Amino acid sequence: GKRAFIAGVADDNGYGWAIAKALAAAGAEILVGTWVPALNIFETSLRRGKFDESRKLPNGSLMDIVKVYPLDAVYDTPDDVPEDVKTNKRYAGSSNWTVKEVAEAVTKDFGSIDILVHSLANGPEVTKPLLETSRRGYLAAISASSYSFVSLLQHFLPIMNPGGASISLTYIASERTIPGYGGGMSSAKAALESDTKVLAFEAGRKGQVRVNTISAGPLGSRAAKAIGF
Numbered sequence: 001g002k003r004a005f006i007a008g009v010a011d012d013n014g015y016g017w018a019i020a021k022a023l024a025a026a027g028a029e030i031l032v033g034t035w036v037p038a039l040n041i042f043e044t045s046l047r048r049g050k051f052d053e054s055r056k057l058p059n060g061s062l063m064d065i066v067k068v069y070p071l072d073a074v075y076d077t078p079d080d081v082p083e084d085v086k087t088n089k090r091y092a093g094s095s096n097w098t099v100k101e102v103a104e105a106v107t108k109d110f111g112s113i114d115i116l117v118h119s120l121a122n123g124p125e126v127t128k129p130l131l132e133t134s135r136r137g138y139l140a141a142i143s144a145s146s147y148s149f150v151s152l153l154q155h156f157l158p159i160m161n162p163g164g165a166s167i168s169l170t171y172i173a174s175e176r177t178i179p180g181y182g183g184g185m186s187s188a189k190a191a192l193e194s195d196t197k198v199l200a201f202e203a204g205r206k207g208q209v210r211v212n213t214i215s216a217g218p219l220g221s222r223a224a225k226a227i228g229f
């Protein structure tokens with residue numbers, strides 16, 4: 001069977017969860033990466049059976065999430081983490097959540113993966129028009145929503161089996177003007193799409209791994225509701 005690591009699952013409403021279920025239904029082993037600040041509530045809800053109804057697969061069995069890894073995809077190594085984040089209560093309670101450390105933990109636990117899914121994005125100024133977006137907000141959107149994929153693939157490619165596949169989720173606002181999708185999120189998706197082509201070339205040659213992105217339609221996820229979509 002195949003093993004999949006899905007980055008960006010913190011509840012049962014988003015694309016990451018739906019992709020995890022589809023992969024589980026197809027027989028894959030499911031590992032997820034959950035944003036550190038959302039980890040506690042996600043694990044508690046899982047444990048208490050809050051997601052049992054939505055864990056149901058077409059054959060009646062429940063999706064098994066083999067392991068949940070805390071992850072913050074805006075940090076590549078512990079050296080990148082600022083002091084205020086390190087000491088933040090929600091972060092201090094977990095460890096090894098930078099991209100490099102998560103890849104190392106998965107390597108140690110499972111040795112290899114076949115499928116890498118990037119289903120995460122963040123734009124602190126997403127509700128602001130691009131014309132009113134700060135440099136800081138714009139760069140934060142690119143860091144969390146675009147470079148996070150480069151970093152994940154960079155660190156996971158060495159443990160991806162040849163013939164494996166990686167995928168991310170993009171949005172049509174990269175190509176067409178969608179008012180309300182601000183804060184540099186449209187720019188971040190354009191970068192993600194361009195990077196998909198370059199990384200497909202590079203990762204295809206380096207590791208026989210495919211790189212694709214799906215331009216998804218609107219879904220009432222937590223992230224989408226936060227911007228009134």
Ligand code: NAD
Nearest residue numbers: 010014015035072073119120121122169216218219221223
């Ligand atoms: P979601 O809220 O289910 O998923 C986004 C996840 O990203 C959350 O679990 C959040 O905790 C996580 N996250 C945020 N910052 C992170 C970080 N620094 N490190 C690790 N995780 C982090 O919402 P979704 O809408 O399902 O989003 C999944 C993907 O789908 C995103 O790339 C989004 O842009 C894309 N997408 C969504 C829609 C839509 O309408 N919902 C449309 C097209 C594309």
